[in-house]
Amino acid sequence: MRQILFFLLCLCAASILPAQTYTGKVTDEKNQPLPYANVVLLSLPDSAFVTGTVSDESGAFALKTNRDNLLLRISSIGYATIYNKVEKPDLGTIQLLPDAQLLGEVVVKGDLPKVQLKGDAQVTNVTGTILEKAGTGNDLLSKLPGVSAEEGTVNVFGSGEAEIYINGRKMRNASELDQLSSDNVKRVEMVRNPGARYDATVKAVVRIYTKKAQGEGFGFNNRAYVRYQYGWSVLDQFNFNYRKGGFDFGGMLFGSHSYNEDNKILTTETYLDKYWKQVNDIHSQSQSQNFSARLSLNYQFNENHSMGARYEFDRTPKDKWSISPMYSEVFQSGELYEQNTSNGWQKTPATTHSFNVYYNGQIGEWNVDFNADGMWSYTKNLQDMNEQYLPADGIWQEQNISSYNKDENTLYAAKLIVSRPLWGGNFSFGGEYTYTDRVNTYVNYQGILADDDSNIEESAASAFLEYARSFGKLRAQVGVRYEHITSDYYEDDIRVDGQSRTYDNVFPTVSFSLPVGKTQLSLSYTGSIERPSYWDLRSNVTYANRYTYESGNPLLQPSLINRLSLDASWEWIYFNARYTHTKDVMIQTSAAYSDDDPTITLLIHDNKYNLDNINATLSFSPVISVWSPRLTLMYLQQWYKVDMPNGKRKNFNNPIGSFTWNNNFRLPLGFMLDVDFFLQTTGEQENYHIAKTVWSADFGLRKTFFNERFSLQLQATNLFNSKEYDGFVYSGNRILGLDQQSRRRFTLTLRYKFNATKSKYKGTGAGQEQRSRM
Structure with a gap:
């Protein structure tokens, strides 16, 4: 007692x-x-x-x-x-x-899950796992659950295209993922519901953190790439870096010559007083050359202060598509009405200059991150088509269509983020200002289509507040973002009031994460927006053939989006479920070009109704001896109504299932074998009906030599040539059918590294949302 x-x-x-x-x-x-x-x-x-x-x-x-x-x-x-x-x-x-x-080679052994939930992110640890041997950054991200990465474009299933950050710096060039080697990556964090510090248009964020670079002096990393798909394509990328004390200087030289093809059958059905059907058999080939260079200079004064500057140049002197030829047949009420043959070419040279300066420092408890950016670019689109057609009267006719289109872009931006510990948590705030000027010039020399001289000037200002704190095991994060945009639209230097707008939006974010035993749970809500690209806002019309045109839509409005997401992970099992509501969703539709000739189809983007959908992802990634499988099951269900030819609306609610099975085998003598399978079912997404189940099989073999300095990787993509898409786009009295052909691809990559120290550059960039719209 x-x-x-x-x-x-x-x-x-x-x-x-x-x-x-x-x-x-x-x-x-x-x-x-x-x-x-x-x-x-x-x-x-x-x-x-x-x-x-x-x-x-x-x-x-x-x-x-x-x-x-x-x-x-x-x-x-x-x-x-x-x-x-x-x-x-x-x-x-x-x-x-x-x-x-601890800097030498280590093998991490333990029962920690490969995929964990930390705060707002799904975290995948790469160090000490089989993912270290995936290959490039693209190869690595493609093996994560619910992620698709190809040629620098990363899409998160159920969210959309993601913004990429490498060691806190916004990725500016798609080649950076190919430049990155998976064995240099420490971890990858995927954020499905980005917080208030990110632009409201950002659908998802992927943050990549690399291993800490050691040593000083000069280092380089060279990658040579040979691919065969529609012809032989080659690429070489040379990265160099010099580091001494607080001084860091680095750069990149890149060059490529590639071949590509676009083979498909387009079918357009138009329901007027008579039934019209147009069948286009398109075969086009392209040759493209690209050169780019980057220089970065960084100086770290001490552990609390650093600043630097970066310049990037990108030039595409040759990007030519040749159509040889395109055959078309037009039917009226089931009878052959016209035959059409088109030959021609399209050239798209482009040049971009971009510049960034930054300061990153800590003053007491205050952390300051400042970036200023400038970008200047242009893209030309030159088209020349010769069209021969046999109308109903039986007399062959011929016409030539040629056009000139030039887009010029100017961007200035500045961004400031300040953070500090506060009340047992972390408080951050900041703002961003961006000015953009987009000039579009279009000339059709034959006068079939109207010329265009338009200009969009936008000023965008934003501010955010964000606070995160842990309450025992529960971690909470709340934030709010305000965005103000003034957009002025000009035709022939005259402001058009009806197409000039001002937007004021407030976007809240909130997230909670909590471990329950070995299970980690996270619940988050985000308000966001999707703004139309400048290309979709243009006025000019592009000519395809006598019955098909394509245009922008200056009256296109942004789509407001609300997302609610639930994540859970337990050892090697990961689950995500998301509900999304989109107001005034932007979709591609087809309409009559004019009342005088409604048989001409105009492809255009438009705001059509509201969209609700649910996405779910379930992933399993155990390790069984030398075999590391990853099975990912994904499900998409939408609630959306589509206008049909009979004047009624139909529910497009058929779900889409997706199945990905990645397998890695550690073979004798240091070889690594990848065997990956993909399958997607039929179903409906927005106003598009997927009419054919798609599947593919990919194989890869990798071997390193000389203590990881030299690596050789052989890949076969879509080996059985089975990844062909077949579907229909519904737009009222018009149905557009697409039968897209594909072809297998073989790639050989050689990489050599010498003392490849990484740049200390810490610039994160500003004006990224406006830049992506360009």
Whole structure:
């Protein structure tokens, strides 16, 4: 009884002692935030565990206890563990330095899941897993659940195209993913519901963190690429870097020559007083040459301050599509009405200059990230077509159609993000301003289509607030973003009031994450917007043939989007479910070009009704001896009504299923074999009906030599030539059918690295949303 009484008295004494909150921030050797570091308070003198947590994305942490006489221990993989005597509640900024003893080759063994939920992100650890041997950054991302990556374009299933960040810097050039080697990647974080600090148009974010580069001096990384699909394509990319103390200078030289084809059958059915049907058999080939270069200069004054500048040049001197020829047949009420043969070409040369300067620093507890950007670019589109047709009267006729189109873009942008620890959590705020000027010039020399001289000037300003804090095991993050855009539309230097607009939008975000045993749960909501590209807002009309034109739509409105997402992970199982509501969804439709001749189809984007859909992803990724499989099942169900030829609306609610099975085998002598399968069922998405089940099989073999300095990779994509798409687009009294052909592809990649230190460049860029619209 006496022992019980003593125990109760101790509890009462402990309960009346005030609990103290200890806060701080963890950074790496570059003074960058270090997330997911283990932060533990130990009692003195026995070093017994008191409480612990992990640092958040900004490196901040908060610990609460009513104990005193404490010792702080902070550790993270690849860094030396530090111990500090706790003197006051504000622990300040603690910097971890790389542990030289942990920098060699290691194999991570343990029961940690490959896919975890951390805050707002799905985190995939790459170090020590089979994903290190995936190949390029594209190859790596394609093996993540619910992700498709090809030639620098990354799509997250159920979200859309993602923005890519590499070590906190916005990826500007699609070739950067191919430049990145998977064995240099530490982890990948995928955010399906981006928070308030990201532009409201961003549908998803993929953050890539590489391993810490060591050493100084000169290094390079060269990649040579040979591909055969429609012809032989070659690519070479040379990356170099020189580092000495706080000075860092790097660059890239890139060149490619590629061949491509676009073979398909387009069928247009038009229901007027008579039934019209047009069948186009299109065979086109292209040759493209691209050259690009990048220079970056960075100086790190000390662990708290760094600044730098980056210049990029991209030039496409040759991008020519040849049509040889396109055969068309036109039927009226089932009878042959006209035959048409078209030959010609289209050239699209382009040039882009871009420049970025940045400052990144920490003043006391305040972290400051400033970026300023400029971009100047143009794209020309020159077209020359010769059309021969046999109308109903039986007399062959001929006409020539040639046009000139030039788009000129100017962008200036600045972005500021400030953050600091606050009330046991992390508070951040910032703003961004972007000015864009888009000039479009179109001339049709024969006068069949109207000329166009239009100009869009936009000023976009935004501001955001975001706060994140942990309450025990529960982590919460809330934010709000305000965006103001003024868009002025000009025709022949005269402002058009009806097509000039002003937008004011407020977008809230909120997310919660909580571990329940070994299961990690996350729930988030995001308000966002999808703005039309400048190309979709143009006025000019492009000529395909006598019965098919394509145009922009200056009256196109943005789509407002609300997303609710649930994530869960348990060991090697991952699940995501998402509900999305889109107001005034933008879809491609076909309409009559004019009342005088409604048989001419005009392809155009338009706002049509509201769209609701549910997406679900379930992924399994166990490791079985030398076999590492990853099975991903995906499901899409929408609720959307489509206008039909009979004047009624039909529910397009048939679901789409997707099946991906990736397999990696570790073979003797250091060989790595990939065997991947993909299948997508029929179903409906927006106003598009997928009429054919699509499947493909990909194979890859990789081998490294000379202590990972030299690697050779052979890949076969769509080996059985089975990835052919067949579907129909419904637009009222018009139905557009597409039968897209495909072809298998073989690729050989050779990469050599010498002392390939990575750039310290920390610029993140500004004006990215407007740049993507260009």
